[in-house]
Amino acid sequence: MPHPPTSGADVARRPSAASARTPGSTAVAYVWCALAMSVVGSSFVASAALSDYPVFGGQAVRYAVAALCLLAVLRWRRVPFVLPSPRQAGRLTALAATGLTGFSAFVVLATRHADPSLIGAVVGATPVVLAVTQAVRERRLAARTLAAAVVVTLGVAVVEGLGSADPLGLALAVGALACEAAFSLLAVPLLPTLGPLRVSAYACCAAVPQLVALGLLAPGPFLAVPEAGELVALAYLSVVLTAVAFLLWYGGLARLGAARAGLFAGLMPVAALATSLALGAETATPQAVVGSIVVASGLAIGLAPGPSRRRRDELG
Template identity: 30%
Template sequence: MSRQVQGYLYLALAMLTVGSTVIASKLIASAVAPFSATALRFALAFPILLAAMRLAGARLPKLSKEDCLILAIQAGAGSVGYTTLLISGLSLTSAADAGVIIGTLPVVSAGISILLLGERPKPALLVAVALATAGVCSIAFSPDASGGSFSGNTLIFCAVICEGLFILLNKRLTAEITPLVQSTLMAGIGLIIAAIPAMFEAPFAPGISAGAVVAVVYYALVPTVGGFLLWYAGAARVSGTEAALFTALAPVSAVMLAFLILGEPVGLNQIAGIACVLAAVLGLALAGSGVALKISGGR
């Protein structure tokens, strides 16, 4: 197997783990409070990432006060904000709908760069934003998206914005931080931030299922740690544009896993939405905008 094919395989598996976070969060939402689940996720992932750092000989660089502040905000938004909003949203909406909305992350990240950094949008980006918006609208304003489902979809989109802010803030860091070190920092800081509100929650619902507990452990070990390792192993073997193309697999895997594991129906609205989102992400990557989903502590 060639190095490039190995890269494709690793990237595809990484995106499968990203899609599976939607399914895990759906199972968690029914039995574990969002901040408690987030704190447990990082409590399990942090020591493993720390051990990986030591094995790799990675060290924490010297950080300025500004970088420390940025990392804290990143952990609050990308690590804690994303996870808690995702779990909260999935208590109200379907995993299939959430998968489509999460697929808009690369486009949302590009849009945030335009709004907050003043970057000039390219025509391809404007088309991608329009397509992604159409995809989200096909879900959010579908006939069955009334009441709680609309609220849930809104929370999922807020989670995407949190992750977009994580990516935007990454550009503001002045220190060179390796992906492994940054993921470890995000898990550690995220644990501290999530643990504070978790103390005021009733962590577990009555009659918590074994599936919910397994889902928390899975989320901590497979997407948080395994997804990180797979993504960077794959990205090291292919070009940036090729890696960006694979981000389009995340919403596809989420919708398919929702159908296969949770038995959720996949209707025309989801199919139309995912087609729009796929077209947006693929167009964005092929245009060479450089915006790609980052597997890190934010996820």
């Protein structure tokens, strides 16, 4: 599988924006986004192994290890270090505070007041949020993309089911949704100049001190000696989920834009279900099968090339 673009220099070497939208390039971006969201979904099983481990300390370790891996890749690929401008540094800090630190905090707190299925259904509205936000930014409504986002979101709700929550739990779930959307929206302006590799590495670096501060303020121990299963889970979350999936996601996001890439968020609960089925932890239900089909239908609607997109690809 080809590597995602890794630097601002790599982006600058592309002949034009149109060439980045050639059919082959778009198909590769689809694969990257699908793989990234599938990894995120399958990681829920690994996350369950850390249910008794200190939350913020574990997340701080995860992002610290991921940052070291990404910085090592930067050095290995001889990608020059670029000092972010003050504006870029502020955006990276906000990206880490929302999409990484904030999302983790909201999800952890929400589980104390809401069923996981309800949290998953609320966060599953990410495609709609991204599609609407892009439409507002561009002052142009891509009706088919928005319709596809609604279909994908409905499919996620069917897969997840609707659990219960008190008002605080619902508010925290909405906060997690906002942070999940910010993970993509705040990255979009950074990708053309910094590239997916730098954005991923810098965001992980920025998240570590934030999580350390939260962990030291939270009650209970900040860190603990992990058991064997916890150590494996931390390694998987650090390397595969964070370092690899971040690169894949931001590589695809740079080529597709937030609205189209966001449709792939619907694969998260489907991948989680598939992983559970493969491990024998769950059994397939008609509801889950129907929901997965609805998600696939939404992706087909949103990603199928229409007349205008085909013309752009031909011109590219």
